[in-house]
Amino acid sequence: MKRPSFSNGFATFTVIWSGQLASLLGTGLTRFALILWLYEQTGQATSIALLGFFRSGLRCSSAPLPGWWRTASTGVGS
Numbered sequence: 001m002k003r004p005s006f007s008n009g010f011a012t013f014t015v016i017w018s019g020q021l022a023s024l025l026g027t028g029l030t031r032f033a034l035i036l037w038l039y040e041q042t043g044q045a046t047s048i049a050l051l052g053f054f055r056s057g058l059r060c061s062s063a064p065l066p067g068w069w070r071t072a073s074t075g076v077g078s
Contacts, residue, residue, distance in 0.1 A: 038047050 035048055035051070038051060
């Protein structure tokens with residue numbers, strides 16, 4: 001029985017990892033630019049705090065949805 005090639009699997013991993021790295025870097029830069037732009041437009045720290053609050057609130061409120069979707073679509077865990 002022939003073993004799979006290590007280099008082929010590693011190349012695939014490297015491509016996927018590089019894509020994730022680029023995505024995270026772009027997301028971080030966009031968030032930073034949005035904070036700078038918002039402060040430049042308003043000149044107030046309150047607007048930046050509200051941006052962070054609502055961004056976190058949206059993330060926390062939508063976090064249970066993937067689990068609910070999996071349970072509803074497969075019937076597992078009900």
